[in-house]
Amino acid sequence: MGMLPFLDQPVLLHSSRDAGECTMTPEQCAYKQRYWVYWYEADHRYALPTVAFFMVAIGLFIIAHVTSLLTPQSTKKRSIWFRPVAFLRYLSYKTWRIAGWHTQSLGVCLLGAAGLVYFLSMMLGPRPYYWPNTMEISYGGSPPIATRSGFLALACMPFLIILAAKSNPITALTGISHEKLFVWHNWVAWAMFVLALAHTFPFIVYNIWMGDIKEEWNSSGVWVTGVVALIAQAWLTFMSIPWIRNRYYEFFKATHFFMAMVFVIFLFIHCDFRMSSWDYFIATGVLYSLSWFYSQCKTWFEHGIRHKARLVPESDETLKVTIDTAMEWGPGQHVFLRFVTCGMHALTAHPFTICSVPQKDKESNQLVFYIKPHGGITGRLMAMARKNPDVLIPVLIDGPYGGISVGKMEEFDRSIVIGGGAGAGLTLSMIEDFVCASSFADEEKELKVIVATRDPGMRAWYLQALEDLVTRQSLEKPVPGLSIHIHETCATTVVPELKTKELEEAGVKVQDVHSNECSTSSESLPADLFAVQCFTGRPNLPAAIYQMASQEGKSVGVVVCGPASMTYDVSAASAEVQSRIIAKKPGNARELWLHRENFS
Structure with missing residues (x-):
């Protein structure tokens, strides 16, 4: 029988919604059967609206994605398009640095706040939290706040698990790559965990009051399976805290899937087919299985x-x-x-x-x-x-x-690609893509590449990689519009990308500092063909972005891959450019688009 003794017999897909005849007074029956507290409809009152909340949020991004795909390029160059888009990009790019910690973007925080308001309202809004039971009168053994918290948490599960899949329907429909959805996997996990705690502790309080908590534990598998599921959920949630996950990543990776299986299995048994609870496991299993099998088929059969x-x-x-x-x-x-x-x-x-x-x-x-x-x-x-x-x-x-859709960078008049540390490798693919596109382009484009590294040996292999690129593409003359700046950051000086006068004219205030330019061989083939320059000291990334976006009517594409501090500086500068576009300040680009690559 295995785990079946923990389940009510006979095992069904859905439990009955028949509450039977109410033997209490009419007033008490009416109180017990009110819309927000009626136990036999709790899944419809709380789980289904939660699904609707997630679907509406996803639907908004689907609409935005489809609109962007179907809108003609001629319309995208008009103010009626790029100013609202600049506002949305501002929400996506604007972040804050707090004591060395970088927040999520303003848009993510606003959407997260909407979720917080929804869950708190649904959990704490309806009254009562506990039934006014006495030793003579019992409205039920499940406190209303525990009932609704449980179904709110259960409805999160399909979205929680599908957001962890690399190939998932949310990415397919919204165009948002899986790694950018991971923050929502994390936040939904915390929401579900808090709701699970709000589901658990009221039962403890109630059964202590009733004086039968030990008897309930010994006689019912509901308590055992619920506690095991909660322990597994706590492990999954706390081990996913970034500084813990990053420090013990291999251990985290090895245990995460195992604990996830423990959590799902014991939660499945704990739910015991109450009302439509098992429907959410079916939905989770179908969606995740399709996503998993798709990625496995690509691995084994395509590659x-x-x-x-x-x-x-x-x-x-x-x-x-x-x-x-x-x-x-x-x-x-x-x-x-x-x-x-x-x-x-x-x-x-x-x-x-x-x-x-x-x-x-x-x-x-x-x-x-x-x-x-x-x-x-x-x-x-x-x-x-x-x-x-x-x-x-x-x-x-x-x-x-993930990545950048084919031909995306060709839409922009000017582009800047920034790589830090191992992220320098990303710039090589962007350079080669630009070289390939420039040979077919009807008009001259501009690409500026900024690479920053602490590795003293980086310049040698980077130049060799550029030389390999020259051989592959059979280049014989300089690539128009392309320049590459390599910054070796063993020095602490910030290298100005522009002269102070030019920056002040662009409305940017920077301190005028100096650095020594490191030498490159005049016979170096990459240096000649790609306009390679080497510097010591950190690059002034905001100044470089402001300069790139200083030509009125131009479109600018920005790509960054590097440490969190580098990504923050680039995002902050990109958000500032969006605010200038919204305000229609003169001497600014028509649009600026930013892509942040999370891996390297």
Whole structure:
């Protein structure tokens, strides 16, 4: 029988909604059967509206995505389009730095606040919280606040789990890549956990008052399964706190799926087919299974098991991974790699941003990754590469995901791509994409690339990567509109990207500082063809973005991949540009679009 003794017999899909005849006074029966507290309709009163709340939020983003796709380019160049879009982008880009911690964007905070208001209103708004039971009169053994909190939490489950899937219907319908949805997976998890606590403790209070809590624990599997599910949920929620997850990522990854299965299984038994509770498990199982099987089919049937990864240590802090493949991908996309011969690490897949673009008219392409080793899998890979350079190991590929849609950067008159640390690898794919597009472009575009690194050996392998790009693309003359600035940040000086006078004319106040330009060989092929310049000190990213957006009527695309502080500076500057567009200040770009790549 297994777990079946914990379930009511006979096991059904839905329990009965027949409350039977009320034997209390008419006033007491009416009090018990009010709209917001009637137990036999609690799933309809609380779970279904919660589903509707999530669906409305998702629907708004679907409408925005479809509108953006269907709107003609001619309309997008008019004020009636780009000013409302600038407002929405301001909400998406505006963040704050608080004591070294970076908040989510203003738009995310506002949507999160709407969810907070909804859940608090639904949980705390209806009265009473507890039935006015006495030893002679009983309205029921389930406190109303516990009942509604339970169904509010249960309705979160399908969205919580589907937001964790790499290939999911929300991404397909909204165009929002899975890694950008992860914040909602985290926040919905906290909402569900708090609701679960609000479901649990009223039962403890009630049964202590009744004096039968020990008897209830010993006689009913509902308590046992509920406590096990709550412990698993607490583990999942607290281990997902960023500073804990990042520090113990390998351990977190290894335990997360196991604890998630424990949570779902015991919660399923705990719900005991009350009303429509099991419908939410069915919906969760169907949606997640389809998403999981889709990604697995791409891994095993589309990409296959034939791929091998070549490991080469480019410097003490950079590992180069190359994979020969026939797959297609776009600039800035990432894949999940599962290295088969890395012991326990073979059980998990890790995301890496692709640093190359596929070559046209070629049957075989090369995925290139530049990785900064830390602990775990990346440290193990670096150790293997140092011991045996050019070693080949089997690898499974899942993806590609995210990135920038093909042709997106070609929509902008001017573009700036910023990479920090291992994020420098992303700039290589953007440079190659620009080179490929410039050979077919009817009008001259502009791309400025800023790379910042603390790795003293980075410049050597980066220039070599550019030289490889020259060979692949058969370049013989400088690429018009392209410039590359490499900043070695071992110095603490901030390098001005513009002269102070030019910045002041653009309305930007910066301190005039100086730095020494590091030398590049005049015979260096990449330096000649790509206008490469090297600097010491940190780049002034806000100034670079303001300068790029200082030409009136131009459209600007910004891409950043790097540390959180770098992403914050770029987001803050991009939000400021949006506010200037909204205010119709003269001397500003028509639009500015920002893409933040989370992986590197």
